[in-house]
Amino acid sequence: MDIIKEIQNELVETKNFPKFGAGDTVIVSYKIKEGNKERIQQYQGVVLQRRGSGTTETFTVRKMSGNVGVERIFPISSPFLDEIVVTKKGRVRRARIFYFRERTGKAARIKEKRRFTN
Amino acid sequence: MPGIIGRKVGMTSIYSAEGKAMPCTVIEAGPCVVTQVKTQDRDGYEAIQLGFGDRKEKNTPNALKGHFKKANTTPKSKLVEFKGFGNVNLGDLVNVDIFEEGEYVSIAGTSKGKGFQGVVKRHGFAGVGQATHGQHNRLRAPGSIGACSYPARVFKGMRMGGQMGNKRVVAENLEILKILGDKNLLVVKGSIPGSKGSTVTILK
Numbered sequence: 001m002d003i004i005k006e007i008q009n010e011l012v013e014t015k016n017f018p019k020f021g022a023g024d025t026v027i028v029s030y031k032i033k034e035g036n037k038e039r040i041q042q043y044q045g046v047v048l049q050r051r052g053s054g055t056t057e058t059f060t061v062r063k064m065s066g067n068v069g070v071e072r073i074f075p076i077s078s079p080f081l082d083e084i085v086v087t088k089k090g091r092v093r094r095a096r097i098f099y100f101r102e103r104t105g106k107a108a109r110i111k112e113k114r115r116f117t118n
Numbered sequence: 119m120p121g122i123i124g125r126k127v128g129m130t131s132i133y134s135a136e137g138k139a140m141p142c143t144v145i146e147a148g149p150c151v152v153t154q155v156k157t158q159d160r161d162g163y164e165a166i167q168l169g170f171g172d173r174k175e176k177n178t179p180n181a182l183k184g185h186f187k188k189a190n191t192t193p194k195s196k197l198v199e200f201k202g203f204g205n206v207n208l209g210d211l212v213n214v215d216i217f218e219e220g221e222y223v224s225i226a227g228t229s230k231g232k233g234f235q236g237v238v239k240r241h242g243f244a245g246v247g248q249a250t251h252g253q254h255n256r257l258r259a260p261g262s263i264g265a266c267s268y269p270a271r272v273f274k275g276m277r278m279g280g281q282m283g284n285k286r287v288v289a290e291n292l293e294i295l296k297i298l299g300d301k302n303l304l305v306v307k308g309s310i311p312g313s314k315g316s317t318v319t320i321l322k
Contacts, residue, residue: 003144
């Protein structure tokens, strides 16, 4: 297992992102390639889960686009990830908040954490 | 084909220059010792035998001890014969330098054993297709295995249930993504047969 970690450290680069977890609202800036041009797009939503470990870890961000729910899965060491900003810390009781998908309207609110240490 | 013996370490993913995530397998390959050189004159064909992995002296038969002593090396646990090596001498070391990044290789190993499996898992049969409508205990049955009075036998090679896995499998055309020479590590694209820690041979 250690050799795998060594390989990951050597061949994959993970940027330093702030701490975040399920229930948090984040703005993810990621690079998009259109032909030869590269631009940065932002995606804001609620983190549903973080899964995996090491450089192969991914996280899922859900947002409502009009009436349609959109979920994007980002690999944490993807070279296209530019920045992650945590705008709200949510108070949730589980590590994976899939129940959030069934919630709409007023029910789809997550209480903010009063005090949090980063 | 020249090649080398290695040990499967595990899988992870790395990113290509374009930023694409690629699944990859890490293999600890070599250094292997040339334990025997077979020649046309003496053995009837040209080949070399490589040894990999350590083996306790007390668990080595005397005959093999002598074999390793000839090559002036410690006892090795795995011995595999390769053809197509150029000029090598007894006791030489072969390591991952024989490969280049971007090269395509074949990797042979023993696949994970699945035990005795039915035709649905082993051969991808569809089964009967219905669980209700009078079907009773033949949901995963193979169906007909042939006609009746002619040929009055079952053809050879008819796909049936049986042992699945735990046999030699060769994965071909795997791209070498990275070579870490100082650690004797190879990173190839995709999956290879066998469990973690199993021995594989990498063929050029």
